[in-house]
Amino acid sequence: MTMKASSRQVDGVTIVDLSGRITLGEGSVVLRDTVKELSNQGQKKILLNLGDVTYIDSSGIGELVSAFTSIRNAGGELKLLNLTKKVHDLLQITKLYTVFDIQDDEASAIGAFNR
Amino acid sequence: MNATRVSYTLDSTLASVNKAEQAATEVAAKSGFGEDDCGRIAMAVREAAVNAVLHGNRYDPTKRVTVSFESTPDALSVAVRDEGSGLDPATLPDPLAPENLLKQSGRGIFLIRAFMDEIRFRTMSPGTEITMIKFVRGPGRDGNNKEANQ
Numbered sequence: 001m002t003m004k005a006s007s008r009q010v011d012g013v014t015i016v017d018l019s020g021r022i023t024l025g026e027g028s029v030v031l032r033d034t035v036k037e038l039s040n041q042g043q044k045k046i047l048l049n050l051g052d053v054t055y056i057d058s059s060g061i062g063e064l065v066s067a068f069t070s071i072r073n074a075g076g077e078l079k080l081l082n083l084t085k086k087v088h089d090l091l092q093i094t095k096l097y098t099v100f101d102i103q104d105d106e107a108s109a110i111g112a113f114n115r
Numbered sequence: 116m117n118a119t120r121v122s123y124t125l126d127s128t129l130a131s132v133n134k135a136e137q138a139a140t141e142v143a144a145k146s147g148f149g150e151d152d153c154g155r156i157a158m159a160v161r162e163a164a165v166n167a168v169l170h171g172n173r174y175d176p177t178k179r180v181t182v183s184f185e186s187t188p189d190a191l192s193v194a195v196r197d198e199g200s201g202l203d204p205a206t207l208p209d210p211l212a213p214e215n216l217l218k219q220s221g222r223g224i225f226l227i228r229a230f231m232d233e234i235r236f237r238t239m240s241p242g243t244e245i246t247m248i249k250f251v252r253g254p255g256r257d258g259n260n261k262e263a264n265q
Contacts, residue, residue: 024165025129058162058226062219069217086154093229094222095211 003027003053005034013045013110014038015081019052022060031060035067035078044076045113049106051082056090068100077101081109119145122183125164127172127197135164135182139193146186147251155230156191156249162223163195163245171197171243189251190232196244204236 003020016034021027038046048067056064064080071078079101083091091097103109123138125131139160143153164180172178178198185192208215210222227234233248 023161024132024169057158057165058220058222059165061222065217066219090226093226095216099216 003030005030007034007038010106011110011114013047013113014043015047015049015106015110017049017052019054021055022053022063023055023057024059028059028063031063031067035070039071039074039076044071044074046071046076046078047081047103047106047109047113048078049081050084050087053084053087056087061090061094061096064100065096077113079103079109079112081106117187119186120184122181125180125182127168127174127176127178127180129168131180132161132164132168135180135195136161138182138184142184142186142193143191143249146191147188148191148249152249156193156247159227159230159247159249160193160195162227163193163247166202166223166245167195167197167199167243171199171202173199190248191251192246192248194244194246196239196242198242200241201238202236202243 003018003022003026005016005018007014007016016038018031022031035046048064068078081103083102083104088097091100091102101112103112121142123134125134136157140153140157143156148156160182164182167180168174172180181194181196183194204224207224208221210216210218210225215221227245227247231247232250235246237244237246
């Protein structure tokens with residue numbers, strides 16, 4: 001399954017709904033291009049919804065980290081929403097669970113940006 | 116002891132990475148591993164194949180990646196070999212170190228170590244072979260995870 005990304009705006013937050021596999025190649029490129037485009041548009045509050053992401057490899061993890069740092073360096077914030085158990089476990093193993101702000105409820109996540 | 120062996124010789128492409136991952140999933144399931152372990156084995160093999168294609172052979176169309184599976188009633192052993200310039204695992208940075216936590220790459224071997232029970236690196240001429248072992252009922256009788264450079 002290839003990766004798909006679609007964006008929507010809720011209360012000033014850009015929510016990116018991702019689905020499929022974020023792996024070396026197409027999946028990582030889709031994520032990179034999506035975040036780059038949002039950054040170029042001046043979006044500073046980005047919530048990546050990973051609820052339908054079925055698989056992430058080390059390249060996909062790297063792409064998440066890269067997205068996080070590039071948005072932060074541009075003065076914005078990037079948070080993660082709805083991690084599956086597999087993705088949650090991967091972020092825990094790699095200690096990135098402590099780096100990302102991880103949310104499991106969309107409304108709360110939006111609120112967390114606006115606090 | 117009965118052993119089932121299967122080997123694939125693959126091009127240095129991303130399609131080969133997916134092929135290796137798919138083969139690992141199938142072999143692991145046939146070897147008696149549960150769904151979670153099948154996923155871990157498939158990811159370890161995928162990461163090893165990515166290293167072989169990307170860092171070992173550097174997508175060189177003249178170089179091949181060999182993925183070999185050996186399944187016994189006790190364990191599954193997977194060897195992934197490239198034809199690159201070699202890898203010294205001792206030089207790999209720790210991806211959990213604070214200074215490396217936000218680096219984009221460098222987590223592949225770390226994940227292989229996390230998901231498999233034993234891993235070994237062997238320097239070939241040319242290239243590197245990484246052998247990854249998963250025991251059907253967890254780590255071996257001595258209970259230790261082992262890693263060795265040969």
